[in-house]
Amino acid sequence: MTLAGCRCPQTGAFDDSVTFTMNSSRNVKLLWADSHRQDDKIVVHGAFSRQSSGSTPMTAHVDVQMLSSNGELLQQVRTPEMKVPRKLPGKGISSERFEVELDDDGFTDNPTIILSAHQGNCDV
Numbered sequence: 001m002t003l004a005g006c007r008c009p010q011t012g013a014f015d016d017s018v019t020f021t022m023n024s025s026r027n028v029k030l031l032w033a034d035s036h037r038q039d040d041k042i043v044v045h046g047a048f049s050r051q052s053s054g055s056t057p058m059t060a061h062v063d064v065q066m067l068s069s070n071g072e073l074l075q076q077v078r079t080p081e082m083k084v085p086r087k088l089p090g091k092g093i094s095s096e097r098f099e100v101e102l103d104d105d106g107f108t109d110n111p112t113i114i115l116s117a118h119q120g121n122c123d124v
């Protein structure tokens, strides 16, 4: 029996224990999110795109919150403001990747990670 191609996580059940909630905005759509441990950090990454076709310059950021299993806000970080790629009919999805780091110190079992896409400034 060969183990080639096994992509078992090296960090046990970490990935399975995280619940992601993705809040797209009216103009910015979150496509996917994932997380992994890296040294003493938790790296959360994902991608977003425009909700509808357009080439008007647009920037957005993603607010990332980690909540404990009983809903307590443990950490909150925000990506830099990033350009949202143009989306043209028939060209498929043009997405932009983002990545943030959370402190492993504040990590908890079975957290919920909430990602909220925001266009322009926000006061969160």
Ligand SMILES: [Zn+2]
Pocket: 061, 062, 063, 117, 118, 121, 122, 123, 124
């Ligand atoms: Zn925001």
